[in-house]
Amino acid sequence: MSFWYDETFEDKIRFGIKSRTLLSKQSEFQKIDILDTDLFGRTLALDEKYMTSEKDEFYYHEMLVHPPMTTAKRIERALVIGGGDGGAVRELLRYPEVKKVVMVEIDGQVIEACRELLPAIGTAWNDPRLEVIVGDGVDYAKNALVEPFDVVLLDGCDPIGPAEGLFNIDFYKGCRRLLGEGGVFALQSESPVVFLETFLKILKNLKSIFKTVHPYFGPVPIYITGSWSWTYATDSAHPFIIDEKRMSRIEKTCKYYNRDIHRAAFALPTYIRKAIDQIS
Amino acid sequence: MSFWYDETFEDKIRFGIKSRTLLSKQSEFQKIDILDTDLFGRTLALDEKYMTSEKDEFYYHEMLVHPPMTTAKRIERALVIGGGDGGAVRELLRYPEVKKVVMVEIDGQVIEACRELLPAIGTAWNDPRLEVIVGDGVDYAKNALVEPFDVVLLDGCDPIGPAEGLFNIDFYKGCRRLLGEGGVFALQSESPVVFLETFLKILKNLKSIFKTVHPYFGPVPIYITGSWSWTYATDSAHPFIIDEKRMSRIEKTCKYYNRDIHRAAFALPTYIRKAIDQIS
Numbered sequence: 001m002s003f004w005y006d007e008t009f010e011d012k013i014r015f016g017i018k019s020r021t022l023l024s025k026q027s028e029f030q031k032i033d034i035l036d037t038d039l040f041g042r043t044l045a046l047d048e049k050y051m052t053s054e055k056d057e058f059y060y061h062e063m064l065v066h067p068p069m070t071t072a073k074r075i076e077r078a079l080v081i082g083g084g085d086g087g088a089v090r091e092l093l094r095y096p097e098v099k100k101v102v103m104v105e106i107d108g109q110v111i112e113a114c115r116e117l118l119p120a121i122g123t124a125w126n127d128p129r130l131e132v133i134v135g136d137g138v139d140y141a142k143n144a145l146v147e148p149f150d151v152v153l154l155d156g157c158d159p160i161g162p163a164e165g166l167f168n169i170d171f172y173k174g175c176r177r178l179l180g181e182g183g184v185f186a187l188q189s190e191s192p193v194v195f196l197e198t199f200l201k202i203l204k205n206l207k208s209i210f211k212t213v214h215p216y217f218g219p220v221p222i223y224i225t226g227s228w229s230w231t232y233a234t235d236s237a238h239p240f241i242i243d244e245k246r247m248s249r250i251e252k253t254c255k256y257y258n259r260d261i262h263r264a265a266f267a268l269p270t271y272i273r274k275a276i277d278q279i280s
Numbered sequence: 281m282s283f284w285y286d287e288t289f290e291d292k293i294r295f296g297i298k299s300r301t302l303l304s305k306q307s308e309f310q311k312i313d314i315l316d317t318d319l320f321g322r323t324l325a326l327d328e329k330y331m332t333s334e335k336d337e338f339y340y341h342e343m344l345v346h347p348p349m350t351t352a353k354r355i356e357r358a359l360v361i362g363g364g365d366g367g368a369v370r371e372l373l374r375y376p377e378v379k380k381v382v383m384v385e386i387d388g389q390v391i392e393a394c395r396e397l398l399p400a401i402g403t404a405w406n407d408p409r410l411e412v413i414v415g416d417g418v419d420y421a422k423n424a425l426v427e428p429f430d431v432v433l434l435d436g437c438d439p440i441g442p443a444e445g446l447f448n449i450d451f452y453k454g455c456r457r458l459l460g461e462g463g464v465f466a467l468q469s470e471s472p473v474v475f476l477e478t479f480l481k482i483l484k485n486l487k488s489i490f491k492t493v494h495p496y497f498g499p500v501p502i503y504i505t506g507s508w509s510w511t512y513a514t515d516s517a518h519p520f521i522i523d524e525k526r527m528s529r530i531e532k533t534c535k536y537y538n539r540d541i542h543r544a545a546f547a548l549p550t551y552i553r554k555a556i557d558q559i560s
Contacts, residue, residue, distance in 0.1 A: 017292070193506075
């Protein structure tokens with residue numbers, strides 16, 4: 001039975017995909033839906049917000065992962081907080097330089113559902129370099145006693161529900177604590193169209209902690225209004241100082257990302273530049 | 281009475297804005313709806329496809345108009361085919377160098393409805409440099425006996441219904457015929473996400489006529505899946521050879537467009553570059 005599965009924003013706009021339910025369950029943290037759709041293939045929604053789909057996931061995962069990975073000083077150790085669909089760790093593990101990827105996902109049932117029903121996204125679950133921890137990313141960032149990471153990624157939901165703690169200053173301080181010299185922290189930072197205030201708040205918080213903070217932009221077709229932002233934060237790297245060897249290898253494997261897109265993504269629309277100037 | 285006004289693509293996805301009807305009529309050519317909405321202000325839809333809104337129109341109109349206008353050899357004379365909402369001619373008329381803008385819009389009732397109900401978009405209707413012709417753009421491109429234009433813009437609907445003739449080779453030949461030396465033709469060339477085949481067909485047709493053809497990309501939040509393309513076609517200009525004086529003036533007036541966005545918009549996502557290579 002096909003039906004319109006709609007993501008609604010403030011009862012003002014909605015985006016719907018004609019769907020058939022493959023799985024619908026309530027975990028300890030959130031409602032998990034995995035849908036089969038004609039246009040986007042199998043699709044994950046959490047608390048009725050679209051997270052990722054087989055057909056469009058490359059936009060989001062490539063843009064979260066590769067700008068930090070082509071510019072961090074080293075990339076031996078990477079951490080993903082969230083990311084239970086497995087797309088971000090898959091992109092990280094494409095780099096032969098990577099020796100260890102740790103994923104800290106709070107909801108084990110998301111991982112379980114995605115491993116079973118979205119195997120086309122999570123193709124690297126069995127990579128021996130991957131360690132999956134089912135646990136609280138906020139706690140991990142604050143307290144984990146581990147070797148420093150070269151790249152830390154926050155691949156979380158919107159800052160409501162279980163992801164709320166993932167967007168505040170204390171959490172960002174924890175992420176900075178985990179980074180080694182030349183390391184980069186990157187995160188999804190919401191839609192600059194419908195969540196401009198949230199985007200600006202994230203940026204302001206990051207700027208209070210990191211020396212260099214640059215938002216970047218790209219399309220994610222299944223996200224509400226279709227354009228999204230990520231933010232790159234570092235104390236000792238730069239988004240335009242690219243490791244040529246890594247770039248020339250990784251851009252061959254990507255569907256969206258390449259060196260031109262990398263540069264282009266950091267271009268600031270004028271209204272965003274003005275809004276950032278006001279918070280700085 | 282608020283209701284969900286949904287634009288549907290192939291019964292597979294839909295985008296809806298909570299709306300109140302300000303005007304709904306059938307013209308000789310199409311169904312015209314003007315809606316009042318909370319998130320996007322007043323919004324125009326033709327045949328139940330969203331065209332433009334007060335709050336997001338700047339993305340589309342700035343990106344249609346300014347890449348050609350900052351790079352054409354001269355910009356004294358400009359032509360808009362379609363564009364009945366008045367947004368494109370408004371952006372053209374911001375340039376003091378412009379002496380004449382001709383708009384050829386097939387549906388006089390669209391102009392009438394927009395002049396009455398979308399005055400915030402069409403702010404330049406009374407500019408003495410503007411000549412509005414209610415007529416067939418295909419016929420105009422083929423037959424009009426006029427001085428050459430420096431910039432020709434196609435601001436049309438999707439290639440179905442009244443806009444169908446605006447996407448074929450004969451029409452593009454007509455547009456080329458109207459261009460003077462150093463002139464630029466630019467048009468909206470559909471979503472590279474859901475209309476990839478149409479986008480490629482437009483590109484292929486343009487490449488058979490013009491020496492230089494470059495698609496470019498940007499967000500349009502109310503268009504289905506939110507990212508859109510335009511294409512720049514010319515025989516004797518180049519999108520990266522920018523007139524500095526025009527750019528430094530015009531970028532001050534824009535909400536989205538600026539020199540960084542200009543360059544960035546031409547970056548090709550890898551899957552699009554590969555698809556273009558296959559048609560070339």
